Amino acid sequence: MEITxxxxxxxxxxDSLTITELLKYKNFTFKFLVIKxxxxxxxxxxxxxxxxxxxxxxxxxxxxxxx
Amino acid sequence: MHQLGQKKVIALRNNIxxxxxxxxxxxxxxxxxxxxxxxxxxxxxxxxxxxxxxxMKHMIIETVLSEMPDKIIVSGVGLAGWGNNNSxxxxxxxxxxxxxxxxxxxxxxxxxxxxxxxxxxxxQANQVLEILLGRGNY
Numbered sequence: 001m002e003i004t005x006x007x008x009x010x011x012x013x014x015d016s017l018t019i020t021e022l023l024k025y026k027n028f029t030f031k032f033l034v035i036k037x038x039x040x041x042x043x044x045x046x047x048x049x050x051x052x053x054x055x056x057x058x059x060x061x062x063x064x065x066x067x
Numbered sequence: 068m069h070q071l072g073q074k075k076v077i078a079l080r081n082n083i084x085x086x087x088x089x090x091x092x093x094x095x096x097x098x099x100x101x102x103x104x105x106x107x108x109x110x111x112x113x114x115x116x117x118x119x120x121x122x123m124k125h126m127i128i129e130t131v132l133s134e135m136p137d138k139i140i141v142s143g144v145g146l147a148g149w150g151n152n153n154s155x156x157x158x159x160x161x162x163x164x165x166x167x168x169x170x171x172x173x174x175x176x177x178x179x180x181x182x183x184x185x186x187x188x189x190x191q192a193n194q195v196l197e198i199l200l201g202r203g204n205y
Contacts, residue, residue, distance in 0.1 A: 031121070031122075032121040032125040033125075034125065034128050034160075036160060036161070039160075039161050041129065041132040041133055044129075061144075061160065061163075061165065061169070062144075062169065062170065063121040063125050064121055064147070064169075064171060064172035064173075065119060065120050065124075065172050065173050066143075066144075066146050066147045066171070066172060066173035067117045067118045067119045067120075067124070067143055067184075
């Protein structure tokens with residue numbers, strides 16, 4: 001499938017992925033992330049169940065300490 | 068130096084009042100939790116996130132985006148260290164606006180220093196003015 005990940009086109013060798021699978025695939029290991037699928041916030045509790053499909057627009061924002 | 072030992076919220080209120088005595092500041096000294104955020108910021112047009120810890124940033128962003136559907140949150144992410152002016156930008160994701168480089172994290176080697184912290188804080192303030200006064204997309 002082809003998705004948009006953080007405003008970039010990305011080809012992934014699967015028909016669908018959960019958020020957890022995507023994070024593993026991309027090696028995103030940050031503890032605190034804000035994740036949206038097609039503009040809708042996905043809370044951490046749903047990372048194992050929310051699925052990403054072909055054509056989806058996914059944002060994975062990394063939160064770092066400092067303020 | 069004369070403010071050493073004071074609570075941040077009290078010192079900030081005093082400083083703002085010295086700049087402009089007409090400004091009303093409601094200083095609240097608590098450790099914020101999701102339920103407090105929903106209550107305390109219910110009348111705000113824009114919420115500015117300036118927490119130290121990523122964990123707290125995560126908590127307020129999730130709360131605002133999921134529980135407060137008419138609020139915009141302007142967050143600061145990635146301001147540690149020094150130099151590299153042009154890495155600091157503003158990114159827009161619906162009601163979440165992030166100012167900063169999006170990646171540097173405060174550590175022993177990368178302390179929060181006034182210049183980059185100030186740049187990000189001023190960008191957040193500038194973004195809030197754009198939202199409140201118009202001229203932007205808000």
